[in-house]
Amino acid sequence: MYKMMTPGPTQVKENVRLARARECGNPDLDEAFFDFYKETCELISQLLHTQNETLILGGEGILGLEAACASLTEPGDRALVLDNGIFGEGFADFVSLYGGIPEMYTVDGKNPIDVQALEKFLEKNHDYKYATLVHCDTPSGILNDIGTLCPLLKKYGILTVVDAVSSMFGEEVRVDDSEIDIVCGGSQKAVSAPPGLTFVTVSADAKKAMAERKTPIASFYANLQIFEGYYEKKWFPYTMPISDIYGLRAAMENIAADKGMLARHAKIAKECRELLTEAGIKLYLQSGFSSTVTVFDVPEGTTAQEILDIMRKERHILLAGSFGSLAGKVVRIGHMGSNANEKDMAETMEALLQTLKKLGVELKGR
Ligand SMILES: *Cc1c(COP(=O)(O)O)cnc(C)c1O
Numbered sequence: 001m002y003k004m005m006t007p008g009p010t011q012v013k014e015n016v017r018l019a020r021a022r023e024c025g026n027p028d029l030d031e032a033f034f035d036f037y038k039e040t041c042e043l044i045s046q047l048l049h050t051q052n053e054t055l056i057l058g059g060e061g062i063l064g065l066e067a068a069c070a071s072l073t074e075p076g077d078r079a080l081v082l083d084n085g086i087f088g089e090g091f092a093d094f095v096s097l098y099g100g101i102p103e104m105y106t107v108d109g110k111n112p113i114d115v116q117a118l119e120k121f122l123e124k125n126h127d128y129k130y131a132t133l134v135h136c137d138t139p140s141g142i143l144n145d146i147g148t149l150c151p152l153l154k155k156y157g158i159l160t161v162v163d164a165v166s167s168m169f170g171e172e173v174r175v176d177d178s179e180i181d182i183v184c185g186g187s188q189k190a191v192s193a194p195p196g197l198t199f200v201t202v203s204a205d206a207k208k209a210m211a212e213r214k215t216p217i218a219s220f221y222a223n224l225q226i227f228e229g230y231y232e233k234k235w236f237p238y239t240m241p242i243s244d245i246y247g248l249r250a251a252m253e254n255i256a257a258d259k260g261m262l263a264r265h266a267k268i269a270k271e272c273r274e275l276l277t278e279a280g281i282k283l284y285l286q287s288g289f290s291s292t293v294t295v296f297d298v299p300e301g302t303t304a305q306e307i308l309d310i311m312r313k314e315r316h317i318l319l320a321g322s323f324g325s326l327a328g329k330v331v332r333i334g335h336m337g338s339n340a341n342e343k344d345m346a347e348t349m350e351a352l353l354q355t356l357k358k359l360g361v362e363l364k365g366r
């Protein structure tokens with residue numbers, strides 16, 4: 001086995017793995033499981049600082065993004081797609097798939113979305129049903145200021161869908177303060193449960209938009225409205241993955257008990273960037289570094305694959321390359337959730353610098 005230091009999936013703690021081994025009831029018939037599901041949802045809402053209802057869906061992160069778009073989009077609806085990264089851009093596909101018209105707001109991918117520039121744009125263009133944006137766009141590690149961007153969009157009556165899959169719990173997400181209508185999370189990033197689940201928080205305004213639709217939601221599995229009244233009716237739209245939800249609950253309880261989690265992420269991320277910069281390795285971003293992942297340019301004279309291979313085969317540490325336009329150009333260190341501990345990071349960084357040296361990269365001070 002190797003040490004997983006990827007930006008998702010992340011290391012899964014033993015108590016989460018054991019929780020998944022609990023005896024299984026029938027989640028469709030066991031009334032106690034409806035309570036367990038609802039209480040787990042309430043814990044997630046609490047951890048995201050919101051009164052909004054959380055729904056856990058049986059499918060990994062992407063299902064949450066698709067469900068948000070499927071549930072809000074009617075044919076012909078306009079959606080503003082804020083794009084400064086690969087996941088940001090990708091939202092356009094979900095808008096189109098459900099008959100919406102995505103309008104791209106594409107900006108520089110090495111810095112966070114500029115609030116003032118967006119404000120200027122919105123003064124003239126604001127006829128959108130909703131906007132999509134990404135908190136941490138993981139392939140580059142860029143962190144957008146959802147706390148300012150979402151209230152600004154909301155001021156123009158635009159609903160917001162935020163992908164916070166790889167940021168939440170490593171970066172603060174305050175749903176109510178930020179007026180986010182739908183925030184999407186996943187089990188396999190800083191939550192540190194295995195892949196398999198997504199969860200979304202849904203605001204009253206988002207529910208109203210769904211209730212006022214003239215056409216039905218063009219999906220069953222990605223339909224958020226279908227959960228309406230599940231608890232009162234003791235009815236789930238499909239059989240819930242009960243063991244996954246037991247694991248998720250344990251992971252959420254770990255987070256609730258870990259008061260230093262955000263500060264630890266910030267410290268580890270800062271140390272990671274400093275160590276690389278001091279060694280003369282160039283970070284991919286100019287500003288807007290997420291505390292959950294660090295992305296650096298592949299130094300001249302070597303390749304991403306060589307770095308990843310030596311780290312995995314000789315050091316038994318798994319780092320990640322990237323994809324899309326960043327494939328082969330950068331390497332990513334995922335220091336989120338359980339990965340974000342001083343011991344694993346110290347080991348990873350030492351192994352990484354030695355690996356780079358072995359590959360002939362000249363490092364400052366080494
Ligand atoms: C991981 C991730 C998702 C979930 O999708 P994957 O299938 O794991 O790629 C969604 N959004 C972001 C920003 C992510 O990092």
